[in-house]
Amino acid sequence: MTSVTSAVRSTRRKAGFSWRRVPGYAFLSLFALFSIFPLYFMVVSATNTTRDVLGSRLIPGSHLFANFSALFAAQDVGAAMLSSALIAIGTTVLALAVCSVAGYGFEVYHSRGKDVIMSIIMLAMMIPFAAVMIPLFRLFADLGMVNSLFAVIIPAISTPLLILLFRQASRSFPHEIIEAAxxxxxxxxxxxxxxxTPTMKSTFAAAAVITFMTSWNNFLWPRVILLDNAVQTMPMLIANLTAGYVTDYGVLMLAVLLTSLPTIIVFLVLQRAFAQGITGAIK
Known part of the structure; x- marks a missing residue:
């Protein structure tokens, strides 16, 4: 009986409040506040005027609908959203199909020659995109694909990062199952x-999150290859809002908020699978 009582007391002590944890919780809370504050300021600024935004007003205002009207009057938000969605979804689907097969092949059909090829692919990550942007533009110009969404999608459907991610994940896949099949x-x-594919759902989810967010937020290459505003993406629309002599920061923050929502939703929906896919690939 005495041992049971002491065990219960020790459990209560462990579950109870401890002053030693206060500095750690305070430190984490402070950094959580720093991380959340930019998102909060963006949401609040979308409801305020330019004067309020420049004055760093931290409470919501009453100009949300006015900012909506000004944004939709100045830019074709629907077309920009559609272009961004088509590019992001198309890139994600094709990249998952291509990179998963490549990563699977590099690991399941392993050989020294494939290791050399993989090393060359990894070296491609060190080349900045600006170094290949002009030849890439000339290539698509010769093919007559300027102002085409396919010109934005095609260069992104095979990336060294995703191939490496699937290759590392394939190492934990039991090859005995393949032999039995x-x-x-x-x-x-x-x-x-x-x-x-059904076994690697978390890896596919992680790759989908990375690809979708990268494609949705891509600005440089769409800005170069999409010369017509009729096919502009949301990051290009935001850049156009700052191109004039006077910038309406309330409207700008509203556009940034609308641009951020799809990536936030995708990440929140696939957050758990994303973490499992990344940790599984690292292992």
Missing amino acids: RIDGLKELSIFFRIY
Whole structure:
């Protein structure tokens, strides 16, 4: 009985309040506040006027609908949203299809030659995009694809980061299952789609989040290849709002808020799978 009582007391002490944890909680709370504050200021500024934004007003205002009217009157937000969505979704779907097959092939059909090719692909990550932007533009110009959304999607469907992510995740995939499936008569494509793909759902989710957010927020290449404002993306629309002599910061913050919402939603929906996919790839 005495041992049970002491065990209960020790459990209560562990579950109870401890002053030693206060500095740690205070430190984490402070940095959480710093992280959340820019998002809060963006939301609040979308409801205020330029004067209020420049004055760093931290409480919501009453100009949200006025800012909406000014934004939709100045820019074609619907077309920009549609262009960004088509580019982000198209890039994500094609990138998952291409990079998952590449990462699977590099690991399942492993050889020294493939290691050399993988090393060359990884070296491509060190080349800045600005170094290949002009040749890439000339290529798509010769193909007649300027102002085409496909010109934005195609260069992003195969990236070294995603190939590496799928290759690392494939290392934890048991090869015995593949051998057993081959013995049962399954073809390689059937093994990939019916066995490998359902097992790697978290890796696909992590890759989807990375690709969608990168594609949605991409500015430089769409700005170069999309010369017509009719096919502009949301980051390009935000840049156009700052191109005049006078900037309406309330309208600008509202545009930034609308641009941020899809990426926030995608990340929140796939947050748990994203964390599992990243940790699984690292292991």
